[in-house]
Amino acid sequence: MATPSRTLVISTGSGIGASVAARLHARGDAVIETDSALDLSDAGAVADSLRSLVGSGTVDRVVLAAIDPSAFRAAPITLLTEDQWDQAAEYSMRAAFIVLQQVHAVIADGGRVVLILPTVAATGVADLVPLCTAVEAIRVMAKAVARRWGSRSITVNTIEVELAAFMLGDNDSTDAVMPVVPVLGQPALPSGSAVDDVLGLVDMLATPAAGAITGALLVADRGTVMQP
Amino acid sequence: MSGLQGLMEGRVVLVTGAGAGVGRGVAAAFASAGAIVGIGVRRPEAAEETAAAVAATGGTPVILRCDVTDAEQSAASIQQLVADYGRLDAVVHNAVSGRSSEATDFENTTLEEWEDHSSVTVRATWRLAVQAYPHLQKTQGAYLLMSSPAGIEGSERAPFYSAVKAAQRGFVRALAREWGPDHIRVNSVAPLAISPALENMKILEPERVKRIEGLVPLGRLGDPESDIGPPSVFLCSDEARYVTGQTLVVSGGRFTSL
Numbered sequence: 001m002a003t004p005s006r007t008l009v010i011s012t013g014s015g016i017g018a019s020v021a022a023r024l025h026a027r028g029d030a031v032i033e034t035d036s037a038l039d040l041s042d043a044g045a046v047a048d049s050l051r052s053l054v055g056s057g058t059v060d061r062v063v064l065a066a067i068d069p070s071a072f073r074a075a076p077i078t079l080l081t082e083d084q085w086d087q088a089a090e091y092s093m094r095a096a097f098i099v100l101q102q103v104h105a106v107i108a109d110g111g112r113v114v115l116i117l118p119t120v121a122a123t124g125v126a127d128l129v130p131l132c133t134a135v136e137a138i139r140v141m142a143k144a145v146a147r148r149w150g151s152r153s154i155t156v157n158t159i160e161v162e163l164a165a166f167m168l169g170d171n172d173s174t175d176a177v178m179p180v181v182p183v184l185g186q187p188a189l190p191s192g193s194a195v196d197d198v199l200g201l202v203d204m205l206a207t208p209a210a211g212a213i214t215g216a217l218l219v220a221d222r223g224t225v226m227q228p
Numbered sequence: 229m230s231g232l233q234g235l236m237e238g239r240v241v242l243v244t245g246a247g248a249g250v251g252r253g254v255a256a257a258f259a260s261a262g263a264i265v266g267i268g269v270r271r272p273e274a275a276e277e278t279a280a281a282v283a284a285t286g287g288t289p290v291i292l293r294c295d296v297t298d299a300e301q302s303a304a305s306i307q308q309l310v311a312d313y314g315r316l317d318a319v320v321h322n323a324v325s326g327r328s329s330e331a332t333d334f335e336n337t338t339l340e341e342w343e344d345h346s347s348v349t350v351r352a353t354w355r356l357a358v359q360a361y362p363h364l365q366k367t368q369g370a371y372l373l374m375s376s377p378a379g380i381e382g383s384e385r386a387p388f389y390s391a392v393k394a395a396q397r398g399f400v401r402a403l404a405r406e407w408g409p410d411h412i413r414v415n416s417v418a419p420l421a422i423s424p425a426l427e428n429m430k431i432l433e434p435e436r437v438k439r440i441e442g443l444v445p446l447g448r449l450g451d452p453e454s455d456i457g458p459p460s461v462f463l464c465s466d467e468a469r470y471v472t473g474q475t476l477v478v479s480g481g482r483f484t485s486l
Contacts, residue, residue, distance in 0.1 A: 043339065076406060077354060078361050082299075085354050092347060093391065097334075097342050104335045124401025124473055126408075133350065136398025141391035143382025148334060215382060 006125035008050070008059040008106070010066055010099055012038070016161060017065030019169030019195045020202065030192040032059070040066055046102045058108035061206055064099055065116035065166070066087045067092045070089070071134060072167055074127035089130030096138040098138025100145050112157040112206050113149075115142050116198060118166040119225050124161075125181050139217065146215035155214035159201050162221045165194030183205050232458055235465040239367075240313045242305060243457035244296050245323030245358070249423045250374060250452045252278040254320055257457020259287025261465070266309045268294030268302075268323070280334055281453070296323045296352035303359050316363035318464040321356050322374040323348055324389075329425035334387045342388055349392035353399055356437040361412075368411040372462040375416040375475055377483045386431030393418075397475050413472040415463045420479035421450035445481035455480075 007024055011017020011207050013036020024031040032053045039045055071088045080088070096115075103113060120128055122137040146156035163181050170193070197220040204210055219225060230448065231282060241258045245251040247269040255265050259282040269275040272291045279289035290312070292305040310316050325345045331394055332341065364371065378386055379393025404414040426449060431439045441448055450456050459478050462468050477483050 029310045041339070077403065078358050079379060080354075082351075082355075085351070089354070089395075090350060091280075093346065093350070093395065094339060094342060097388075097391075098321035098339070101335055101337075121398040123404075124398070124405050126402065126406035129402040129406060131353075132402035133354075133400040134398070135394045137350070137395035140382045140394030141387060143391045144384060145334065147382060147384035148387065157439065158257075165277075210383055 006032065006057075006059045007061045007063060008032050008054065008103070010061045011064075012032045012066050012069065013181060014169070014193065015065065015197060016166050016169040016201070017063065019171070020063055020065070020116070020198055022170070023195055024103075025201055029059075040099055041091055041097045042075070043102065046098050047105070050102050050106050054106045057108055058165070059111065060108050061112040061114065061202070062103050062107055063116065063202060064096070064103075064113050065165070066095055066099065067118070068095070068136065071131040072163075076127055077129045080130070085130060089133045090190070092134040093137045096141055096145050100141070104149070107154060110153040113145075113154065114202050114205055115156070115158045116166065117158055117160050118163040119160040119219060119221050120181060122160070122219070122227055128179055134153065136220055141153070143215040150214060153211070155205065155211065157205055157213060157216045157218065159196050159198055159220065160219045161198060162215060162224060170195050172228055181213075187221065187228075190222075192222065194220065232261035232461050234255060235261040235461055235467065236317070236371075239263045239317035240266070240309050240315050241318040241320065241323060241464065242266040242268055242292070242294075242309060242316065243359075244279050244294055244352075246452050247271070247274045248277070250419055250456050252281060253421070253452020253454075254322060254457050254460045255286055255430040256281040256453045257461050258320075259289070260457070262287075263317070264290065264309075265311050266290045266292050266294050266305060268296070268305055270295040271311070272323065296321070296356065297347045299355055303353065304358055305383040306359050306363065308411045311364055312452065315367050316360060317367045317369040318372060319356055319360045319364070320374065320460060320464070321353055322323070325349065325350065328389050329423070331385045332388045345388040345392045350395045353396055354474045356405065364412045365410045370413045370415070370468075371403070371462055372460060373416040374419045374460075376480055377418050377420060377477060380418060380475070380477070381483065387400045399474050400475065408472060413463075415461065415468075415472060416475045417456065417460050418475055418477045418479070418483070419450055419456040420444065420482050421452050421456045443482055444479070447470045450478060450480060
């Protein structure tokens, strides 16, 4: 795993996932990406897409950053319809299951899976209950999968970044409506590129030295949320 | 259970999945604490033992047909308690999928199995909250979810169960903040306790149960009524008035790093 040959990036086509893919492309890594229009909760479509992208071979690492954008709309749960709840909370959980299930068929033994999620579930955020619900479910699903795939020496880890970094990635346009996420303080470290921070960790997790790290949560928020 | 006496006197509580196991024990504990207990079950005929356990404490059992995947049934259960007793002070959502004790073949199973878990543990968690909200707002009550250590550490055998139980923890943290201004508290308990599945295992695979018990520093699996019930009652009582957004792991010390 010292020189990963191919990385599969699965995202909704924006935010941190798209930015990570662009950076990997820019530095010359072999990267394949799923179509942003792909319904990640459709097992058949995801299977077809991955098989088409990967061909007869395998991928060495997978980066998954896919939360449905509806989850970022702040609203009290009592104002959500059943369909809105489903889309904002449950769609992303279904998608995580389907994607991870299909990844299992295309990832090489010894491969590395990295999920990127926003830090919101660690503290909970009012009016973002669906998002917090989905994120915590996906994070622990990843831990369960890490236990299952360990026998193939596949590691599965999660990196969490601040919500704004997750939603925007490298795109610093100001027209996005950002939910308010109250935090107790400022980041302990000076500000920097969250995409760089994530890429560093993705690369680190691909090294042989990281082969014993699985089921872990790495929080790359420059010390904003320091979990107990 | 004398330590609970009076903690929930005059309060009205709905416990879902109360027909057996932890749900039955928790229902009986609330009754011991003086609550009127709505015993939410899919099949009322299966609630007799719970009703007897509640009655044995001197409590008032109210059997409710409450399949939590059915929006009308859960709404009707809440409405009936409020209509008959004038208030709702707490909802304890304990129901889980009937397949929760089965192993999940994650790599080969279908969305249907995921939905089976999610509909009871995720969708119903949201729906019960919405349906109970106006009543809990009036009483400044409590919403308690029965989560699981599996929802914290992730289980190889039960990846779906792990994920949906984790979902509840994310839900608890966020909703505690959302409902804090209404003085409604939202918490969860992650129990390690004797379940109907473990009762069966005791008969079929006693050595396996002994191995599990051997991992518990206190040397035994929790009793639903006497071990899991009191902390659950506490979290819904005025004694926990300053506790919200928390998951209390009640596992005899089995899980210490969660």
